[in-house]
Amino acid sequence: MRISLIGRVAREEMRALLRSRVALTAGFILAALIVTATLLSVEQRNAISTARAGYQASSDEAFDAQPNRHPHRMVHYGQYVFRPLSALAFFDPGVDAYTGNTVFLEGHRQNSANFAEARQSSLLLRFGQLTPAFVLQTLAPLLIIFLAFASVARERESGTLRLLLAQGLRPGELIGGKALAHLGVAAAVGLPAAIALIIAVAVGLTPPLASLLLVLAYGLYLAIWAVGSVLASSVTARGRDALTVLMSVWMVTVVLLPRSLPEVAAARIDIPTRIETDVSIARELKSIGDSHNPDDPHFAAFKAQTLAKYGVATADELPVQWRGLVGMEGERLTSVLFDRHASEAFAREQSQNDLVRLFGAISPVISLRQASMTLAGTDVESHQDFLGQVERFRYTFVQALNLMQVQQIPNLNAGEDPRIAAHNWQTLPSFTYVAPDTLALGAGRLALNIGILALWLAVLAGLCVPAARRLGKVSQ
């Protein structure tokens, strides 16, 4: 391989592309699309972020401003929490649109985003928003195919292949030069998005390493299409054959598989609906214990333990409110059930996603999307992390109110409408979402998905060797 000749072939290919008005126009349109998508996405992300922060502040304010009440009423008055968007959500909003980001927290219940949206959230590959991720994942390969499908086939069809080989150029050098040129095209296609990320890092908006890995993942993905297109152009007899092959590959791997695989996964691995989960939890709760039934073995044992702890004979003699203690125990029991059902649902979602990920081996876009969402902190795992934090907060919040009831509401003769002071509400902490370290949270998945992309590129580059041999033969 003579590097200088590969470079010269690449230079001529680039010159041909630059002299083609159609290629330039298509490239300009795509660049404009990426820039537009980036600006719109940043604007949209900021708007959503501001709105959610506003809603969170008003919800917290409304809670704190509640008058004197019975703590149990406050347990059901509840609190709303809103999931803040990650910094890189502008680049790839991921499953955000499908999972719901508002959770109503109250006692005895685990609401909204958890189970009700589970089916939908597991279909993580539906999309449609004009975002940089969408343009790069779906539309950029089309431009690369369009510019590269004829790269080698054109030489053969026009007769210049024989002319080049007669000058001593090796087929491998020709394919190498064409691939180099179209890798340059791929880099140019990804450049506007890379610049947007660099600016975002420079102004401190996005984390540097995650942004860099995004550039790497998308770079690998676009390189796969560039090398794959040149390879197809090398092994097909005519440019139009290469175009047909590449368009078919695009339709199957970019359009069909990412949409159909989640459906297949959902059909194969069932996740119970919200109603099914509620019924199941209610049934299990009944079997664990009924606090209103004096003969219930669990609560009878709990009562005996409590009386022994306080050294009294009856609940009426307790120095704290018995009903509040029962409420706390009930919350503890339901919470264990919620956690288990949530874990089971998460595990099922995980199984669905694992099944989809398996197909990353046959569709690089699946690997890219997984890596992209992981890095952007908008994947299912990040959402599950949010739900985990919310549930932990909900339990603490409800139990804190229950404790107020236990400690501040008299056990006996509390009156018709016992209440505690309003300032108590302000002592409760507000929900503070701690954004997970996406790199740590998804390190394994990230390594796997970027590894698959690198493997794809290596395999396609390796296939160029037999393609070059074949090209030498067919040129005879």
Add this chain to the structure above:
Amino acid sequence: MTDLPKAALEAVSLAHSYGATRVLDNLSFSVAPGEIYALLGGNGAGKSTTLSLFLGLITPTNGTLRVWDHDVAADPKAAREQLAYVPESVAFYQQLSARENIDYLLTIAKAPDLSRATIDGALDAVGLARDAWDRRVGGFSKGMRQKVAIALAVARKVPVLLLDEPTSGLDPRATAEFNQLLQTTRERGVATLMVTHDLLSAAEIADRIGFLSNGRIEQEQAASGAERFDVRTLHQRYVHAGVSADEAA
């Protein structure tokens, strides 16, 4: 071109088959420096296969090929560096000008001299109008493209020229211009092997004509005297060498 070899091109007992089909069978001929050798033959006679063998694009089943004393099988790179090839359908990069095409192909050929003066000198030598030098080749006639192809050979300063059906599709005036161009390259000492159907053109410019049939040179005739060749006799030989009269016309 000092120390000229006895034969610029030489095929010795050449044989080649495509699968079970034997295309060349014991083909032997040579072309001396400064000589124009026309290889005539019908469709499928093996003319283009012979060129591909000299170009090193395919390997012979048997026999030896030499280009300027370099064995094509043993040292294809050295052999290829000595020759320029002009295909029947002269293909260049349509979006590039004549100058840009020659510059690109000279680089690919690793020619020692890539200077603008060399390129311009070559274009001038083949008689391509100056106003066409910077025009895109896409708008060139076949005759003009052939001039660019010969200019490439001139710029590379190669001693051997391989031409595949060079006059096919040219009108009589363009054919005459092309023959004049070959006359010029002959004067520069370039050995030319042209494979063709065009008996008249071959008779006008070639120093020797070989009739390729059944995979070998069935007959060979050298030019002599002022008339060079007796075209009528040549035609008869052409037909008897296994080529139809239609093809010979």
